[in-house]
Amino acid sequence: MAVSYLRRSGKKILFRNYRGPKGGELDIVARDRDFLCFVEVKARRRRSGSRPLDAVTPEKQDLIERGARSWLALLPHNDFQWRFDVVEVILEEGELPEICVVEEAF
Incomplete structure (x- = not known):
């Protein structure tokens, strides 16, 4: 669902469910114009009371950041902009x- 939404909004999906060798993880790696996007997907039921973004705790951010560093290390050069996005x-x-x-x- 998140991948389809990102594609419809013009992003190019490069990889799904990346697991770095040292424990990092990325749900989606996408390209948005000049940006490389490391995307976390979080879903919640409306009645849960909290927003999905709230589940991206500092510990989860660390896992995503480790995954991003691992992904960037695979590239021959990384002289481009990148960011961390969350799909709620x-x-x-x-x-x-x-x-x-x-x-x-x-």
Whole structure:
């Protein structure tokens, strides 16, 4: 669902579910114009009371950052801009999912 949404909004999906050799992880690696985006996907039910972004704790951010460093180390050069985004998916029974992209989330 998140990948389809990102594609529809013009982003190119480069990789899904990347796991770095030293424990880092990335849900999605995408390209948005001149930016390389490391994207975390979080879903919540509307009645949960908290927003999906709240689940991206400092510990989770560390895992994502380790994954990004590992991904960048694979590239022959990394003289481009990059950022961390979060795709929030809010689910409610009987309704279409609500999707929101938070660019530069942390």
